[in-house]
Structure formats: C-alpha cells, structure tokens
Amino acid sequence: MTFRKYEELGAYHWAWADRRSALYAPAAEARYTIVAQRTAPGQRVLDIGCGDGYLMNLVADCGGAVTGVDMEITGLALASQMLGTPRNLRLLQADATHLPFLEASFDRVFLVDVIEHIVDPGPCLGEIARMLAPEGSLLVTTPKWRPGKMWDEVNHVREYRPEELADQLRAFFKDVSLSFFIPAGWWQVRRRLGKIFIRTWSRYLYNPFLREGGDAGGFCHMLAVCRDPR
Numbered sequence: 001m002t003f004r005k006y007e008e009l010g011a012y013h014w015a016w017a018d019r020r021s022a023l024y025a026p027a028a029e030a031r032y033t034i035v036a037q038r039t040a041p042g043q044r045v046l047d048i049g050c051g052d053g054y055l056m057n058l059v060a061d062c063g064g065a066v067t068g069v070d071m072e073i074t075g076l077a078l079a080s081q082m083l084g085t086p087r088n089l090r091l092l093q094a095d096a097t098h099l100p101f102l103e104a105s106f107d108r109v110f111l112v113d114v115i116e117h118i119v120d121p122g123p124c125l126g127e128i129a130r131m132l133a134p135e136g137s138l139l140v141t142t143p144k145w146r147p148g149k150m151w152d153e154v155n156h157v158r159e160y161r162p163e164e165l166a167d168q169l170r171a172f173f174k175d176v177s178l179s180f181f182i183p184a185g186w187w188q189v190r191r192r193l194g195k196i197f198i199r200t201w202s203r204y205l206y207n208p209f210l211r212e213g214g215d216a217g218g219f220c221h222m223l224a225v226c227r228d229p230r
Contacts (some may be wrong), residue, residue: 003117003155006052006074011082013054019203025195026202027182027221030209032058034181034223035112035139043107046131048096048124049114053079053089060089064107069094097123099131107136115165116142116156125172129229138226140169144180144219162216165224173226180219182209187220 005012015021016028036058039045043064047056050068052075060066060083069092070076076091083089094100096118109128115121128138143151145159160168162178169176186208190198202208213219 003072005155006072006078011052011054011078013052014057014082017054024199024203026198026207027187027190027209029202029207030182031113031141031221033207033210034212035110035141038139038225039108044105044133045108045110046101046106047110047112048099048128049111049117050079050091051075053083053091055110055112056089057083060086064088065090067092067101067106069096069099071095097127099127101131103130104133104136105131107133109136109138111138111140113141113143115140115168116152116159119157121168122171125169129172132229136227138169138173138224140165140222140224140226142222144216144222146220160222162222165222169224169226172230174228174230176224176226178216179212179214179223179225180216180221181212181223182219182221183211183213184218184220 015023016025017032018024032055039059039062041062043062045059045064045066047068050056050070053068056066056068066089068079071093073093076093079091109132118124132138143159145161150156150159166176166178
C-alpha cells in the first residue's frame with residue numbers, strides 16, 4: 001500500500017498537533033502527548049514510522065538519543081527539514097522488519113498509529129523485541145475497532161479489537177497492558193458542535209482527548225505498553 005499523505009499534506013502532524021496552528025486537531029495532539037509523557041530523561045528512543053518527525057521533536061528535550069525510521073522518503077525529508085540537525089536526533093530510511101541495530105539498543109520504542117498499516121506485524125514486533133533493552137518498553141497506539149466503518153478505509157489494512165491487539169503483542173512480550181484514550185463522548189461533541197468549538201475548548205481550556213481509562217468502553221483509541229520480550 002502506498003502512503004501518499006506526506007506528498008499531499010506536507011508535515012501535517014506538526015500542523016495538527018500544535019495548539020498554535022490554524023489546523024490544530026486535539027485528537028492528534030493526544031496521540032503524541034500520551035506517548036511522549038511516558039518517556040524519561042536520558043532514554044534511548046526509537047520511533048518506528050516516524051514520518052515527519054513530530055513525536056521525535058516532543059521527546060528530544062529528554063536528552064537521550066532519538067532515532068526515527070520510516071520507509072517513506074518524503075516523510076523523512078520533511079522530518080529533516082522540520083527538526084533541523086540537533087545532535088541527539090538521527091533519521092534513517094529502513095524497513096521495520098529488518099532494522100540495522102544491535103540487540104538491546106533502545107530503552108523505548110514507539111509504534112504510534114503504525115500497526116494498523118501493517119499487513120503482518122509479526123516480523124516488525126520480532127525486531128522490536130530483539131532491539132529492546134531488558135528493562136525497556138514498547139509503546140503502541142492504534143484506533144480501536146468500531147463496527148460498521150473503519151476509521152481510515154484508504155490507509156488502514158486492519159483495525160483491532162482490544163483483545164486482538166493484546167494477543168498480537170503477547171506473542172512477543174510477556175507483559176502487555178492496555179489503556180484507552182480519546183473519549184467517544186467528546187468525539188461525538190466534536191461531530192455535533194464542530195471542529196472550531198472543540199479546537200477552541202482544547203486550545204484554551206483543556207484537551208479532553210487526553211483523558212485515559214482502563215475500560216475499553218467509551219474510548220476510541222488504545223495504548224499498549226509492552227515489556228519483557230520473549
């Protein structure tokens with residue numbers, strides 16, 4: 001499947017996740033903030049499917065080395081442009097099923113809204129398990145399956161129920177915990193009252209899509225934290 005959003009939209013994650021942007025989308029901000037706030041100072045981070053580099057920028061100030069890999073050369077070119085050349089950041093075009101890193105190279109690996117684009121995630125997850133340090137963790141986000149219609153019928157190849165995602169990840173990690181964010185009720189508010197209302201509310205008051213819960217009901221997005229590779 002060819003992913004053409006960077007060619008069509010440019011560095012859209014930077015525009016969608018930035019509260020100062022006219023294109024600010026609170027749900028997009030939530031996807032990256034949920035992950036970035038779980039990164040500790042000094043950790044070696046790998047962002048698989050880094051795209052235009054927005055998440056790398058969020059965690060760069062933690063002080064550890066941050067590596068971004070992607071197959072899309074257009075996305076990587078945008079990331080290079082947006083990130084500049086900080087000493088602790090590097091970008092690499094690479095296939096996520098054959099990554100050129102040694103075992104135990106990373107303390108945190110991100111797979112943020114990527115797994116739904118992969119036909120067979122097994123080889124990618126196997127590579128992550130190999131590269132993850134013994135005390136490290138993999139953070140995965142993905143839209144939660146909903147009946148009737150996919151969230152993105154053009155670019156997604158599979159959307160997961162919570163139990164399906166957990167089973168997929170537990171084949172490679174002994175410890176997998178799920179939580180949920182982007183409350184469905186606020187998504188309905190967005191649909192009824194419009195993007196301008198929810199954008200203004202989130203920009204100046206509080207972004208409600210950041211709220212997390214342990215029960216899948218009532219949420220649109222999932223976060224999996226995976227530890228202890230098999």
